[in-house]
Amino acid sequence: MAVTVLDAAPSLAKLYAKAAAxxxxxxxxxxxxxxxxxxxxxxxxxxxxxxxxxxxxLGDVLPATYPHMLTFPLQMALMSDRAFPLALPxxxxxxxxxxxxxxxxxxxPLDLQVWAENFAAHPRGAAVDLxxxxxxxxxxxxxxxxxxxxxGAKAPEGAPEADIExxxxxxxxxxxxxxxxxDAGRRYAKVSGDVNPIHLSGLTAKAFGFKRAIAHGMWVKxxxxxxxxxxxxxxxxxxxxxxxxxxxxxxxxxxTEQVDGGWEFAVRSATSxxxxxxxxxxxx
Amino acid sequence: MATTRSADVRRAAIVGGNRIPFARSxxxxxxxxxxxxxxxxxxxxxxxxxxxGKRLGEVVAGAVLKHSRDFNLTRESVLGSRLSATxxxxxxxxxxxxxxxxxxxxxxxxxxxxxxxxxxxGVDTTSDAPLAVGDDLRRVLISLNNAKTLQDRLKALARIRxxxxxxxxxxxxxxxxGLAMGDHAAITAKEWEIGREEQDELAVRSHSNMAxxxxxxxxxxxxxxxxxxxxxxxxxxxxxxxxxxTLKPVFGKGEGATMTAANSTPLxxxxxxxxxxxxxxxAEEGLPVLAHLVDAQTAAVDYVHGGEGLLMAxxxxxxxxxxxxxxxxxxxxxxxxxxxxxSTVLATLKAWEDPDFCKSKLGLDAPLGAIDRAKLNVNGxxxxxxxxxxxxxxxxxxxxxxQLHEAGPGKRGLISICAAGGQGVVAILES
Numbered sequence: 068m069a070v071t072v073l074d075a076a077p078s079l080a081k082l083y084a085k086a087a088a089x090x091x092x093x094x095x096x097x098x099x100x101x102x103x104x105x106x107x108x109x110x111x112x113x114x115x116x117x118x119x120x121x122x123x124x125l126g127d128v129l130p131a132t133y134p135h136m137l138t139f140p141l142q143m144a145l146m147s148d149r150a151f152p153l154a155l156p157x158x159x160x161x162x163x164x165x166x167x168x169x170x171x172x173x174x175x176p177l178d179l180q181v182w183a184e185n186f187a188a189h190p191r192g193a194a195v196d197l198x199x200x201x202x203x204x205x206x207x208x209x210x211x212x213x214x215x216x217x218x219g220a221k222a223p224e225g226a227p228e229a230d231i232e233x234x235x236x237x238x239x240x241x242x243x244x245x246x247x248x249x250d251a252g253r254r255y256a257k258v259s260g261d262v263n264p265i266h267l268s269g270l271t272a273k274a275f276g277f278k279r280a281i282a283h284g285m286w287v288k289x290x291x292x293x294x295x296x297x298x299x300x301x302x303x304x305x306x307x308x309x310x311x312x313x314x315x316x317x318x319x320x321x322x323t324e325q326v327d328g329g330w331e332f333a334v335r336s337a338t339s340x341x342x343x344x345x346x347x348x349x350x351x
Numbered sequence: 352m353a354t355t356r357s358a359d360v361r362r363a364a365i366v367g368g369n370r371i372p373f374a375r376s377x378x379x380x381x382x383x384x385x386x387x388x389x390x391x392x393x394x395x396x397x398x399x400x401x402x403x404g405k406r407l408g409e410v411v412a413g414a415v416l417k418h419s420r421d422f423n424l425t426r427e428s429v430l431g432s433r434l435s436a437t438x439x440x441x442x443x444x445x446x447x448x449x450x451x452x453x454x455x456x457x458x459x460x461x462x463x464x465x466x467x468x469x470x471x472x473g474v475d476t477t478s479d480a481p482l483a484v485g486d487d488l489r490r491v492l493i494s495l496n497n498a499k500t501l502q503d504r505l506k507a508l509a510r511i512r513x514x515x516x517x518x519x520x521x522x523x524x525x526x527x528x529g530l531a532m533g534d535h536a537a538i539t540a541k542e543w544e545i546g547r548e549e550q551d552e553l554a555v556r557s558h559s560n561m562a563x564x565x566x567x568x569x570x571x572x573x574x575x576x577x578x579x580x581x582x583x584x585x586x587x588x589x590x591x592x593x594x595x596x597t598l599k600p601v602f603g604k605g606e607g608a609t610m611t612a613a614n615s616t617p618l619x620x621x622x623x624x625x626x627x628x629x630x631x632x633x634a635e636e637g638l639p640v641l642a643h644l645v646d647a648q649t650a651a652v653d654y655v656h657g658g659e660g661l662l663m664a665x666x667x668x669x670x671x672x673x674x675x676x677x678x679x680x681x682x683x684x685x686x687x688x689x690x691x692x693x694s695t696v697l698a699t700l701k702a703w704e705d706p707d708f709c710k711s712k713l714g715l716d717a718p719l720g721a722i723d724r725a726k727l728n729v730n731g732x733x734x735x736x737x738x739x740x741x742x743x744x745x746x747x748x749x750x751x752x753x754q755l756h757e758a759g760p761g762k763r764g765l766i767s768i769c770a771a772g773g774q775g776v777v778a779i780l781e782s
Contacts, residue, residue, distance in 0.1 A: 111578065115382030124431055125387040126394075127577060174579060297390075297431045 068182065070101040076140045079260040086147035086155035096223060097195065098150040101182040102141045109133070109173050113258070120258045121289035124296050129171045131305050132289040134179075134209045135163075136259060138199035139285075141181040142213065146197070151183070153195060153217040156275065160284050161194070162214040162231045164306040166351060168207060175203040186222050187229035193222035194229035233308040235331040235345045238322040243294060244337055247282060249316040255286040281312040287344045291332055294321055298330075300350035307346030319343060362643035363458035363627045365780065368749020369396035370623035371577035372584065373737040376477040379580040380620040385414045385421060388577070389428040389474040392622040395575035396470065397433045400626055400638055406435040408466025411453040412624070413443040414474050415740035415771075418481040424474075446771035447691065448649070449473045450623060450744020451778060457627045458644040467632040471748070472624035473741030479620075480520065488515035523618070525771065527655045532662075532771060533692065537603030537610050539660035540694035543701050547609040550693035551595040554614040554734045557690055561731020562588030569730055573749055585617055585737040602692075614693035619737030623745030625752075641752035642764070647778040648672035654773040659712075662695045664775030665767040666702045670713050672777055678763075680719040683779075685726050685754050685764040687747045690733040695769055730754060744768060748780070755782035 109129065117133060118125045146155050171177075178201070185196040194216045201209040214231055252266030264271035265281055272280040288307050292299075313319065318337040323330055329349035335342050371392050374380045380388065389412060397403055412425040421427070426440040445452045450473035457469035484492065488511065495507040524531045540550075564570060565582055574582075590613070600608035602615065626638075633640050650668035652659035665688075673680060680703060688696045702708050703719040710716070730750055733743055751764045764780040 112382060124390050125383050125578075126391050127579075297394075297433055298436075 068099050068101055070103050070180070072103045072105060073141065073144070074104075076104070076137070077144045079140055079143055080262050082140070082143045082147040083155070083262060083264075089147070089149055090154035090156050093149070093152055093154050095152045097152060097183045097186050098145065098148065100145070100150070101180050102145055103178070103180045104137070104141065105178045106176045107137055107179055108176050109137075111173065114173055116258045120254050121286060121293055123289060123293040127173050129173050130289065130292055131165050131167045131303060132285060132292055134171070134177065134201045135165070135199070135211060135285060137177065138179050138181050138201065138211065139259070139261065141179060142197045142199060145181060145183060152186070153193065153215070153220055158215045158217055160213060160309055161216045162233065162306075162308050163211065163285065163288060164304065165209070165211045166304050167209055168302055168351065170301040171201070171203065171208050177208075178202045186226055188222040188226045189216055189229040189231070192216055192218045193220040193226070194231060231308060233306050233346050235333060235347060236324060236326070238324055238331060238333045240322055240324065241320045242323045243321040245290070245319050245321065247313070247315060247317045247319060249280070251282050251286070251315055252280045255283045259283065259285070277312060277314075279314040281314055282317075284309040284344065287313060287334055288346070291321065291334065291344070291346070295323070295330060295348065299348070302351040303329075303348055304351055305346065305348045307344050309344055310342040313343040360462040361464070361629060362645060363461035364630050364633050364640040365642045365644060365748060365752040366626040366628050366633055366638045367396075367400060367641060368573055368623065368625040368745060368752070369399055370574055370742065370746055370749070371395070371621055372574055372580040372582050373619045373621035373739055373742070374580055374583070375585050375737060376618040376620060378584055379578050380476065381478045383476065383578060383620065384479050385417065385424055385474045385476050385622075386428055386431070388476065388620065388622040389424065389472065390431045391577055392472060392474070392575070392624045393428055393432040393434065393470065396624045396626055399572065400636075402626075403433045404435055407438045408460065408469045409457065410434070410438055410440040410470040410472070411443055411456050412440075412470075412472035412474065413449045413453060413741050414476075415444060415446055415449060416475055416477065416480050417444070425472075444741070445774060445776070447689065447738070447740045447743060448768050448770035448774055448776040449741035450746070451647070451748065451766060451768050451776045452649070452744065454625055454627065454644065454744060454748050455647040455776070455778065458647075461627055461629050468626070468628040470624050470626055472622065472745050473739075473743070474622035475739035475741045476620045477618040477739075482518040482520060485515050485517065485519050487512070491515070525654075525661065531602070533602035533610060533615055535654065535661035536615070536692040536695055537608065539662060539698050540609055540692075541603065541607055542660065543698040545609065545694045545697045545701070548592070548596075549697055550609055550614040551592050553690070553693040553696060554595060555590050555592050557728060557731050557734040558587050558590040560729060561586055561735035564730035569753070573753060583736045585619060586735050610692060610694055614734065616691055616733045616738040619739045621737065621739035621742045623742040623749065625745050625748045639756075641756040642780045642782045645779040645781050646672055646676055647776065648675075649774065649776050651775070652773045659773070660698065661771070661773050662691060662769035662775075663698070663702065664773055665769050665777050666699055666775070667713065668775050668777045669703065669767065670715055670719060672779065673719070676779060678779070680722060682763060683722075683726065683765045684758055684762040685729060685751060686722055687728060687732065687751045687764065687766045689738075689743055689747065689768040690728065691738065691769055693734060699767065699769075744776070748778075751780050755780055758782065
């Protein structure tokens with residue numbers, strides 16, 4: 068697999084525009100290419116802004132979800148490229164699994180790599196895994212798998228079945244209620260650079276078939292992480308399934324339960340009970 | 352009336368402390384909130400003494416500059432820390448006396464057997480300061496919030512004037528006198544004829560003492576790096592009396608002004624925490640005992656109408672505490688006098704040496720007398736480290752406890768901290 072090393076993070080706004088312009092006529096297999104950036108350092112001001120918007124404590128150790136800020140633009144570059152078989156508009160992030168292999172200090176330079184794999188079949192279309200790793204001093208310290216579903220798309224012949232479910236228990240006890248304002252998507256977009264129009268306003272979301280703007284799944288995931296701060300092991304697996312869109316504004320509940328030394332959780336609508344994000348957190 | 356110490360209470364042990372390096376305003380911790388800093392400091396202490404998941408008797412801390420949303424700052428920090436979530440906590444605030452007062456509160460509960468262990472601490476940020484809307488605008492916004500009809504709302508909004516939109520920035524000034532703390536200290540410096548040179552010398556000694564302490568590793572188990580900072584960034588190891596002499600005074604007026612930016616503490620961000628326990632608990636947990644908190648005393652002076660200096664209250668607290676313990680001012684191996692300003696330390700010492708003042712103001716037959724200056728702030732104090740108001744007490748308690756422990760058993764140390772509002776807190780530690 069060829070590795071292309073980039074000098075800087077690509078602009079997400081440009082990639083979204085490129086992806087929209089080149090949405091048609093895609094097909095074929097996953098690209099046999101990895102994108103990489105080496106010696107990436109975390110900007111402490113950006114980390115502080117990320118922590119604030121996700122309600123995470125500011126400290127010297129990176130939150131489990133933060134390296135995604137660094138790898139997501141690379142994944143977007145891969146997906147918006149013409150060689151990628153699925154059109155970016157219409158791709159839905161349905162599952163995200165993050166492994167933190169050890170505590171990562173905010174001042175450690177990181178080597179990043181992303182690639183696509185596991186083109187899989189799903190009853191509603193096709194799914195693909197966007198993988199990412201972060202290494203420090205040659206040692207892998209973080210990895211993630213983001214599974215995207217392309218509704219109506221077709222996986223290649225003989226593709227395996229996509230696995231997008233994260234089983235959790237009933238989780239009936241509510242730990243917290245969050246009022247999520249209508250600008251939550253814009254605020255996270257400003258920090259993350261993820262300016263996908265479906266998150267920014269009702270009008271731009273409607274253009275893509277959503278009745279209102281929806282919250283970024285990775286923001287909800289980071290907020291769950293923030294709610295569990297102080298109760299987390301250094302090395303952990305944080306695995307979530309993004310179920311139904313979280314329309315803005317909303318009032319949602321967080322339910323948590325300690326299971327086998329880890330946690331199960333669910334973020335649901337406070338009014339309808341609709342599941343938005345469910346997941347597990349386990350020590351590694 | 353002289354009070355006596357009750358014999359049937361135990362002395363609280365100081366197990367150890369932790370702080371993050373102190374940072375000058377709007378520098379390394381510009382992005383950090385009080386809660387971030389206090390939580391990080393607690394987690395450092397928890398890691399140092401293996402307290403993960405443990406329930407302590409209580410955690411007491413506070414901040415002087417505090418957002419209204421941080422009403423439960425200490426409890427919120429505990430919930431975000433690795434302590435058991437069933438550890439109770441509460442906030443205290445006594446200006447620059449906060450940290451020491453918190454330690455006294457925890458120690459007293461331990462002494463009475465109400466708790467076996469506790470953490471005392473403090474935190475302050477002048478970078479992430481709580482701006483408030485001015486009082487006029489605040490009243491408009493409250494009536495806007497209460498307005499039931501559109502007409503009422505418009506009426507309320509119409510009362511807003513452009514000038515009201517400037518936020519109120521917290522000032523290091525006394526509400527009743529309108530004077531900055533430095534201006535108050537300058538008045539006292541003039542009254543006590545504290546010279547420029549002796550202030551600069553004290554400042555230089557603070558920097559060189561603290562730099563030497565860092566160099567010999569004294570702070571290795573007292574400080575945990577935070578946000579890229581490993582040492583207090585106000586520390587100037589190469590500071591000299593010659594260099595300091597070139598600075599222009601910033602407090603006081605005219606010829607006699609002596610207080611500069613170097614012999615006054617700068618605005619600083621930081622946090623500190625101290626672990627206190629009963630001897631039994633410390634032994635059970637296999638933790639060391641550095642020293643015991645023997646006694647403490649608080650005093651206040653009328654700096655508004657009474658003619659006393661704003662920062663002179665510790666001068667009054669000291670003889671009360673000494674008498675109660677049958678000690679003289681000279682019975683100590685170390686003195687930790689908080690360096691709010693170099694002139695404050697010098698005025699405090701001069702007052703204790705002054706027969707007239709000690710007789711007329713403190714009601715003593717003889718002055719408390721001079722101390723051996725070689726025993727004063729031996730590992731540096733606030734002029735070098737900086738002074739995040741509520742965090743200073745914890746820094747001093749942990750630092751002094753370690754000094755006493757290093758010096759061996761039976762050594763005594765004295766703490767004196769002045770605070771805004773004309774208050775002062777003093778305490779005795781013993782190894």
